[in-house]
Amino acid sequence: MQNLSAPPILLASASRYRQGLIDRFLDEYEILSPQIDESPEKDEEPSNLAYRLARAKAEAVSRKNREALIIGADQLAVLGDRVLGKPGNHRAAVEQLMAASGKKMDFLTAVCILDSVTCGRYQHMDITTVRFRHFDRRLAEAYLRHDKPYDCAGSFKIEGAGFVL
Numbered sequence: 001m002q003n004l005s006a007p008p009i010l011l012a013s014a015s016r017y018r019q020g021l022i023d024r025f026l027d028e029y030e031i032l033s034p035q036i037d038e039s040p041e042k043d044e045e046p047s048n049l050a051y052r053l054a055r056a057k058a059e060a061v062s063r064k065n066r067e068a069l070i071i072g073a074d075q076l077a078v079l080g081d082r083v084l085g086k087p088g089n090h091r092a093a094v095e096q097l098m099a100a101s102g103k104k105m106d107f108l109t110a111v112c113i114l115d116s117v118t119c120g121r122y123q124h125m126d127i128t129t130v131r132f133r134h135f136d137r138r139l140a141e142a143y144l145r146h147d148k149p150y151d152c153a154g155s156f157k158i159e160g161a162g163f164v165l
Contacts (some may be wrong), residue, residue, distance in 0.1 A: 007117055011074040016085035017152070022071070034060035034072065042071065046078045050110035051123060058112045070114045077154025078106045084154045093144050094154035097165070104132040105154055130156065132165050139164065 011022055014033040017104030022029060034057040040049050077084040079100055087093035106129050113122040145158040156162050 006069075007115070008068050009072045010061055010065055010068045012057040012070055015073075017157075018073055026033060028068055032057075032061045033067070036060050036165070038074075040083065046076055046083050046106075046108055047110075047125060047127075049083065050076045050108040051073050051112070054110040054112040055121075055123065058114045062114050062116045066116050068116050071107065071111065071112045071117065074111045075107060075153050077156065079103065079154070080107060086151050086153055087155045088150055090144060090150070094140055096155040097135075097140040097143070098137060100132045100154070100156075100165075101136075101140070102132060104129055104131045105156070106130075107154065107156075128158075130158065130162075135165055 004139065005075055009017065009026060009029040011029055011031045012034045013019065013031065019031060034129065036053070036056045038053055041052075044052070053074035054072045056072070057074065058070045061072070062068070062070050073161050077096075079096075081105070084096050084105075087096055108129055109123060109124045114120070143161055143165060144155070149157045149160070149162075150156050156165070
């Protein structure tokens with residue numbers, strides 16, 4: 001049962017994965033898709049980019065929704081000095097995975113929670129390092145056919161069959 005004196009909780013995300021995660025913890029919340037430019041700024045460090053995008057998503061939703069608790073988040077995949085986005089298609093996903101074979105990739109997950117009632121802000125980042133074994137294109141293709149992570153940064157989902165990589 002929702003506390004009637006508590007502000008509504010808004011998830012500033014279009015990600016079905018983020019929604020699935022929030023579903024595990026909250027019974028009542030609203031999903032609002034923020035419309036922001038996710039392009040990196042010139043020479044922006046990946047951690048700064050992740051923080052900025054999480055904050056920008058929360059702030060975009062907060063401008064139109066007063067008296068709410070707003071959760072914004074973003075995840076980046078970093079391979080060496082390259083930020084890998086969502087591949088969008090099979091060919092790009094194969095390229096990303098083959099570049100990761102035998103290497104480590106950092107996943108930066110930033111969250112920003114805004115309380116528009118108190119103007120409070122909480123930010124946090126977790127960094128998860130995944131070490132990929134050496135694998136061939138055949139295994140990458142099989143993984144992609146199974147998980148279809150075309151909407152995931154770095155073409156990888158640990159919650160699926162990603163453990164085989």
